[in-house]
Amino acid sequence: MNAKTAKILLKGNEVMCEAAVRAGCKFFAGYPITPQNEVPEYMSWRLLQAGGVFVQAESEIAAINMVFGAAATGFRCMTSSSSPGISLKQEGISYITAAELPCVIANVQRGGPGLGNIRAAQGDYFQAVKGGGHGDYRLIVLAPSTMQELYSLTMNAFDYADHYRNPVMILTDGILGQMVEPIVPQEYQPLFDPAPKDYILDGCQGRKPRIVKTLHLQPAEALVEVNRRLVAKYARISGELKLSEEFLTDDAHLVVSGYGITAQIAKGAVLQARDKGLKVGLIRPITVWPFPEEPYLKAAKTAEKFLVVEMSNGQMVEDVRLAEQCRRPVEFFGVGGGWYPTIEEVLKRIEDHYPA
Numbered sequence: 001m002n003a004k005t006a007k008i009l010l011k012g013n014e015v016m017c018e019a020a021v022r023a024g025c026k027f028f029a030g031y032p033i034t035p036q037n038e039v040p041e042y043m044s045w046r047l048l049q050a051g052g053v054f055v056q057a058e059s060e061i062a063a064i065n066m067v068f069g070a071a072a073t074g075f076r077c078m079t080s081s082s083s084p085g086i087s088l089k090q091e092g093i094s095y096i097t098a099a100e101l102p103c104v105i106a107n108v109q110r111g112g113p114g115l116g117n118i119r120a121a122q123g124d125y126f127q128a129v130k131g132g133g134h135g136d137y138r139l140i141v142l143a144p145s146t147m148q149e150l151y152s153l154t155m156n157a158f159d160y161a162d163h164y165r166n167p168v169m170i171l172t173d174g175i176l177g178q179m180v181e182p183i184v185p186q187e188y189q190p191l192f193d194p195a196p197k198d199y200i201l202d203g204c205q206g207r208k209p210r211i212v213k214t215l216h217l218q219p220a221e222a223l224v225e226v227n228r229r230l231v232a233k234y235a236r237i238s239g240e241l242k243l244s245e246e247f248l249t250d251d252a253h254l255v256v257s258g259y260g261i262t263a264q265i266a267k268g269a270v271l272q273a274r275d276k277g278l279k280v281g282l283i284r285p286i287t288v289w290p291f292p293e294e295p296y297l298k299a300a301k302t303a304e305k306f307l308v309v310e311m312s313n314g315q316m317v318e319d320v321r322l323a324e325q326c327r328r329p330v331e332f333f334g335v336g337g338g339w340y341p342t343i344e345e346v347l348k349r350i351e352d353h354y355p356a
Contacts, residue, residue, distance in 0.1 A: 007182035013038035019154035029066035035174035036108035064092030071101035074200035080106035094133030102161035111338030119338025120174030125315035243286035252281030269346035296323035
């Protein structure tokens with residue numbers, strides 16, 4: 001095995017960091033919170049090694065505003081936290097989105113609501129895909145389910161952020177963040193031709209000054225125009241960027257759906273169901289915003305039922321129902337607070353809900 005294909009052993013949290021550095025991230029600001037502490041720990045030495053800047057901020061609020069500043073000056077930048085910490089960042093995320101600045105935000109989800117616990121959960125889905133802060137805005141939200149995909153999607157996240165001038169969230173959880181697996185660290189290959197960053201603050205000698213702001217008081221219609229521009233951009237993103245995996249869905253009578261680590265568990269249950277002669281498939285959204293409606297609508301033409309598996313109280317269920325246009329029943333298996341399913345439990349629910 002040559003050096004280009006040699007595998008390295010990393011935790012999921014470290015996988016994100018290595019991918020970010022190789023994708024050109026030059027600034028990271030964060031604050032400790034379990035189960036994402038390996039992210040700032042790894043970045044504290046690896047980013048400096050790569051010629052970047054690492055800051056352990058005094059708070060989550062400070063960290064997201066430091067990212068605002070770094071993005072405004074043209075640096076590829078990133079922050080990370082876990083559920084309560086992401087809540088504290090919401091005002092800053094709204095500001096960055098309004099200013100149309102690119103950055104990457106990682107949420108390694110934990111149990112909630114409240115301070116909750118440090119077990120893995122998926123209770124932040126609404127916060128991520130519906131906009132957890134104030135005002136009308138959207139984040140591009142990526143939901144990897146394996147270590148290798150976590151690596152590649154983290155690299156892609158920086159390209160999506162730059163291309164659309166919009167924050168991108170990587171939505172993981174405590175299981176994926178703490179798992180240790182070998183990955184192949186592929187070299188960075190840009191998804192898009194880089195566009196000139198003609199909005200950044202890099203000194204105005206020889207050109208007109210630029211202003212990065214989110215306050216629009218005069219004239220009164222100025223903020224309306226900003227919103228119109230953002231809505232048009234979100235429509236463009238929704239038309240261009242919908243990623244999903246379809247697994248054994250062509251003849252499925254029941255289609256299981258989940259994202260992230262839950263989808264990986266559910267896939268094992270689908271394979272065991274197939275061994276028992278049950279026609280079961282899986283749809284896994286990779287972008288949870290924009291949500292990939294097409295595979296659900298396609299599956300609804302032949303499948304008789306959907307089963308959503310989620311480490312929450314069922315937040316993705318409504319998006320699945322909207323995607324398949326309420327043509328088929330959508331069942332749910334899950335609970336919040338740090339519970340996670342086993343393959344055997346998902347298989348039991350598949351058998352319980354399998355169409356007669």
